[in-house]
Amino acid sequence: MDLEVRHLRVVCAVAEAGSLTRAAARLGMTQPGLSAQLRRIEAMLGGALFDRGKAGAAPTPFGDLVIQRARAILPGIDALLDDAARATRRAATVERIRLGSVGAPLLGRLVLAVRQALPGAEVTARCQYSPAPLLDDVAAGRLEAAILGDHPDQRLPPRADVILTPLVTEPVFALLPATHPLAAREEVTLAQLADEDWAVPRPDPDRTGEYWASAAALTDRRPHTPYEAEGRQLIELVRAGLAVSLCQATFIEVPGTTVRPLAGNPLWYRHVLAWHRDGPLTAHGTAILRDVGTGYLELCAELPAYARWRSRHPHEAQPTDTSPTGP
Numbered sequence: 001m002d003l004e005v006r007h008l009r010v011v012c013a014v015a016e017a018g019s020l021t022r023a024a025a026r027l028g029m030t031q032p033g034l035s036a037q038l039r040r041i042e043a044m045l046g047g048a049l050f051d052r053g054k055a056g057a058a059p060t061p062f063g064d065l066v067i068q069r070a071r072a073i074l075p076g077i078d079a080l081l082d083d084a085a086r087a088t089r090r091a092a093t094v095e096r097i098r099l100g101s102v103g104a105p106l107l108g109r110l111v112l113a114v115r116q117a118l119p120g121a122e123v124t125a126r127c128q129y130s131p132a133p134l135l136d137d138v139a140a141g142r143l144e145a146a147i148l149g150d151h152p153d154q155r156l157p158p159r160a161d162v163i164l165t166p167l168v169t170e171p172v173f174a175l176l177p178a179t180h181p182l183a184a185r186e187e188v189t190l191a192q193l194a195d196e197d198w199a200v201p202r203p204d205p206d207r208t209g210e211y212w213a214s215a216a217a218l219t220d221r222r223p224h225t226p227y228e229a230e231g232r233q234l235i236e237l238v239r240a241g242l243a244v245s246l247c248q249a250t251f252i253e254v255p256g257t258t259v260r261p262l263a264g265n266p267l268w269y270r271h272v273l274a275w276h277r278d279g280p281l282t283a284h285g286t287a288i289l290r291d292v293g294t295g296y297l298e299l300c301a302e303l304p305a306y307a308r309w310r311s312r313h314p315h316e317a318q319p320t321d322t323s324p325t326g327p
Contacts, residue, residue, distance in 0.1 A: 005077055006133075007041045008070040011049060014038065015067045019056035028157050033210060036203050084121045085140040097280065099125040100134040100146035103231060103269055105250045106167065109295030110147055116291060117284035129230055131156060131199075132273075138162050138274045143246040145275035145288075154266055162280070165289060168296055170317040172267035173305065175238050175247040176258045183258040186308070188268060191221075199234045199243035210247055212267065233240050243266040249317070250299055259305045265313075271296075293319030 010027065014034075017023035024034040042049050049063035059067055097114050101107035111123050122232050128134055131148035138146050139159045149169070150156045156164060182188045201208045213223075227237050237243045239256035244260075248269055253259050273289065275281045281288065296319050300306050310317060 005074070007044075008074055010037060011041065011063075011066060012070050012074065014050060014057055015059055015063070018058075019282055020052070024059075025307045027062055029195070030210060033203060043314045067244065081140055085142065093281075097121045097123045097145075098143045099123060100137060100143045101125065101127050101130075102106050102147060102149050103127065103129055104147050104149055104248065105252070106147050106271060106292055106296060106298055109292045109299075110145070110273070110288070112203070112295070113288040113291035114145070114281065114284075117287050118280070135159065135162065135274060137206050138276055141276060141279070142254065143276075144279045145273065145281050148272045148274055150270050150272060151208070152270075154211055155270075156272060156274075161277050162274050163277055163285070164287070166320060167271040167273050167289070167292060168248045168317055169268050169270040170306075171261060171265045171309065172246050172269050173251065174262055175235075175242070175245045176260060177238055177241040178256050178258045179241060180244070180258065183260065185260060187261040187263045189263045192222040193244050194223055196244045197227070197242060198223045198225045199229050199237040199245045200225045201230045201234070202228045249309065250296075250303060252303065253305075261305065261309045265316075283297075289320055 010023075013027055014020060014023040017026060020038070021031050021035050024031045027034065029037075038049070041233075044046075045066060047062040048060050049066055050057040050059055091195060097118060099107070099110060099114065101110070107125060107127065114121065114123050131146075131150065134143065134146040134148060135156060137143040138164050148156060148164075158164065174193060176183050176188075181193060200212060227234075227243050229237060234245055235254060235257065238245055239254070246267065247259060249259075249261075251259055273292065275285065300310055300317075
């Protein structure tokens with residue numbers, strides 16, 4: 001892991017708050033999540049930055065050095081980002097639309113919807129695992145729109161210049177090796193998976209691993225999680241029969257894997273569309289939401305496990321209604 005600007009912000013936040021608990025609240029994180037991230041930053045830098053005690057977190061001599069350097073660096077970076085955002089907002093026109101997306105199945109639908117709304121525009125896109133940097137980019141004007149995701153009780157923080165519109169909230173499913181005995185079932189329970197080896201996402205600001213763990217705790221058994229991975233690496237661990245995991249209901253099965261609903265629907269994932277309030281897509285928001293929602297329903301029909309789940313839960317996981325209201 002390389003040192004990033006957000007790591008410097010974390011260090012400064014802990015120094016200013018004087019405790020991990022208060023810093024976590026300011027950063028919108030949990031205290032265990034912040035503590036784990038701080039340990040990774042310290043390991044990367046090569047020494048302890050804070051002495052933790054009952055009275056709080058006090059900088060070590062090494063920590064003082066890092067904090068002083070971070071405080072000298074961050075204002076210049078913030079000024080650069082502000083200047084760049086202003087320049088890109090001035091340059092942004094309907095001829096160039098920049099999109100972003102987390103690991104979700106809706107990016108293609110969004111690109112098509114934007115092309116339909118702005119047929120003369122050049123549309124570019126880039127993907128990132130965590131929604132937090134993408135939300136920052138939309139707020140700063142470095143992206144015109146992005147597909148993000150969050151979980152119940154872990155909602156994306158509101159931003160003054162960003163419109164956040166939920167697209168759809170769907171269940172989280174189990175991802176199993178195709179040869180797993182439970183793959184023959186119509187649905188599985190978290191309790192049935194509790195004794196398996198798990199592949200889970202690395203700790204990240206979107207708190208996916210934490211959300212999964214909170215649901216697993218309801219089984220009174222702590223899953224064994226020897227593998228931390230995401231994307232293709234996580235899928236390969238499951239395909240090899242080494243682990244089970246969880247996935248979005250709209251995950252497209254690849255050879256060697258099986259997707260099955262979780263009994264009782266204990267976990268949910270929300271797809272969210274974000275666009276800049278002053279950006280060129282604001283005037284087309286309703287049409288874009290409608291087209292992406294239609295594309296979502298078309299995708300659902302192509303996924304056997306999810307299509308069967310939807311037939312049993314016809315009022316759940318419906319895209320945002322953009323039909324006109326009123327007289």
